[in-house]
Amino acid sequence: MGDAALQSALYTIGYQGAQIGCLIDALKGASIQWLIDVREAPISRKPDFAKTRLAAHLLDAQISYRHVKDLGNPKAGREAARAGEIETYRVIFSRHMESPQAREAVQEIAHLAMTDAACLLCLERDPRHCHRSIVADHIAAVSGQAIEHLFAEPVSDQGRLF
Numbered sequence: 001m002g003d004a005a006l007q008s009a010l011y012t013i014g015y016q017g018a019q020i021g022c023l024i025d026a027l028k029g030a031s032i033q034w035l036i037d038v039r040e041a042p043i044s045r046k047p048d049f050a051k052t053r054l055a056a057h058l059l060d061a062q063i064s065y066r067h068v069k070d071l072g073n074p075k076a077g078r079e080a081a082r083a084g085e086i087e088t089y090r091v092i093f094s095r096h097m098e099s100p101q102a103r104e105a106v107q108e109i110a111h112l113a114m115t116d117a118a119c120l121l122c123l124e125r126d127p128r129h130c131h132r133s134i135v136a137d138h139i140a141a142v143s144g145q146a147i148e149h150l151f152a153e154p155v156s157d158q159g160r161l162f
Helices: 020-029 051-060 075-082 086-097 100-115 131-143
Strands: 009-014 034-037 064-067 118-122 146-149
Touching: 009 020, 009 131, 020 051, 034 051, 034 100, 051 064, 075 086, 086 100, 086 131, 100 118, 100 131, 118 131, 131 146
Parallel strands: 009 118, 009 146, 034 064, 034 118
Antiparallel strands: none
């Protein structure tokens, strides 16, 4: 897929509150070639966002999919974040990002993102509340890219997100 030009940005997106079509529209709008799933476990209560179905939807949209478990938030980090223990979460995730597996994954994704338009995916709509922003910072430190956050338009039902 790649071309000789270096990509100027690394993108991120969360699927919270969105339907698959809205997510794909956002990706296509930014000419994304690769969706990099940085969830440790690529499962979802929304079936279209579980690994197999997500990959199939992306294939139909001519977007490549890659799951990178080593850039996911470990269970202990997710549990700390859910409990509101943000400092504990940050310590756990920072330690994880220093692991040899995470460092290698950062290098691999940075090189891919420099030649192909790539977008990191996780659940949280707001990138400030998601580990993907930390992952993006690590990748951008290697690739030299700016980070841009995409948003899939949420679907509402009488003011409620679902």
